[in-house]
Amino acid sequence: MMSFSIISKQLNRQIKTHAKRFSRTICDEQRRQNEIFIAEEKRQRESIGRIEKIEVNYEGQPTNEVLVMNRNISTPYDCAKHMGEMVQKRSVVALINGETLWHMHKPIPDSCKLELLHYQISNPALVNKTFWRSCSFILGAVVSSAFKDTVGLCLHSFPSPNVKSGSFVYDVQLSLDNWKPTTSELKVLSIEMIKFCQQELPIECLDVSTDIAFNIFKNNPHKTQQIPNIADHNNDKITLFKAGNHIDISKGPMVPNTNQIGRITVANVIKLDSDIPGGPIFRFQGVALPSSIMMNHFAYGLLEDRARLLNPARVPGTQGIDNEDNTFVANMAA
Structure with a gap:
């Protein structure tokens, strides 16, 4: 039984059909x-109120810098922009205060030390x-x-x-x-x-x-x-x-x-x-x-x-709730 909407023999035509159907349903x-x-994103942004400044102590290439950023607005990605195109493009994930992994597009809530991890670091786990x-x-x-x-x-x-x-x-x-x-x-x-x-x-x-x-x-x-x-x-x-x-x-x-x-x-x-x-x-x-x-x-x-x-990996079942482990930050080295 062919269950996919895209079949390799008619790839281009089926992709167009699939795209039209997708736009109507999913x-x-x-x-x-x-x-x-x-x-919700807009509501959270508008609820910030008065802009407060924080100091982000960036450690890494090309040089260590103290960046003055906006609390709950500026992200690690914004910090990477200040460090040049090479740092911006290669950064994968931020490490705050040496212990907390932080998404590159997630606003920084307070002054901190910031490292930007990439694929070529010595321990890329x-x-x-x-x-x-x-x-x-x-x-x-x-x-x-x-x-x-x-x-x-x-x-x-x-x-x-x-x-x-x-x-x-x-x-x-x-x-x-x-x-x-x-x-x-x-x-x-x-x-x-x-x-x-x-x-x-x-x-x-x-x-x-x-x-x-x-x-x-x-x-x-x-x-x-x-x-x-x-x-x-x-x-x-x-x-x-x-x-x-x-x-x-x-x-x-x-x-x-x-x-x-x-x-x-x-x-x-x-x-x-x-x-x-x-x-x-x-x-x-x-x-x-x-x-x-x-x-x-x-x-x-x-x-x-x-x-x-x-x-x-564990097979989902009715015994227990299956979701991604939420203790990752606490077990970063695992």
Whole structure:
């Protein structure tokens, strides 16, 4: 059974058809979610009031600097702009006061020490996790629009990033029984993910109340079930990320722009043995490289082979609430 709306033999024609259908259906829900997100973003910005200055002690190349920035307005990305184009383009994630990972587009709340981490640092473990998490987030965006209208689809969750597992993951509920993707279907998914990243979309970040989060995800029973547990571990706030029209829940941080993701392969989709009602859960798995890192075809092929194996992350089930681990900052070195 061919479940995808895009079939490799008729790729160009099917992509156009898919785009028209997508604009009529899924985009209606995304439009609603985006309107809520943008309104809340505007409300938070306007509630700041009088602008206060903070000192950000930047440590790194090309030189250490003390930057005078705006409290709850200026972001690490704004700081990177002051340090030159090279620093701005290569920065992946910020490290505040030597202990807290911070999304590049998230406003800084107070004076602090700031480091900007990138892919070439001597110990890139934290950067790699940020990259892996971002790939899962974008995989969810692509899968959301990949199937026919007749296929029920509901994003469930993606596990905390584990680079050693060999693949980034998104678990999705589908109204299919025993679907196994063909090589052509996996290739199309990979192409769609590449196209998404090539739009060079900034990945935005916003902390919202549980009420806002419930409203945004009211049509996704899995997300709404996860929200209370997430809020309990995040000061009653839900952290949302947005790229283009896609919005999802994650503690973050993410990479600042989709253009940092280069070579991509959606390597496998595996039906999981889960007891969640409503349809089977399928684990979408992929592998990718940052756009700044090159690898020969043979070596990348080995990564693809490994990414086809079932990722050992916990299988979603009715026993316990599945969402991305919210203790990442406390376990940064893990």
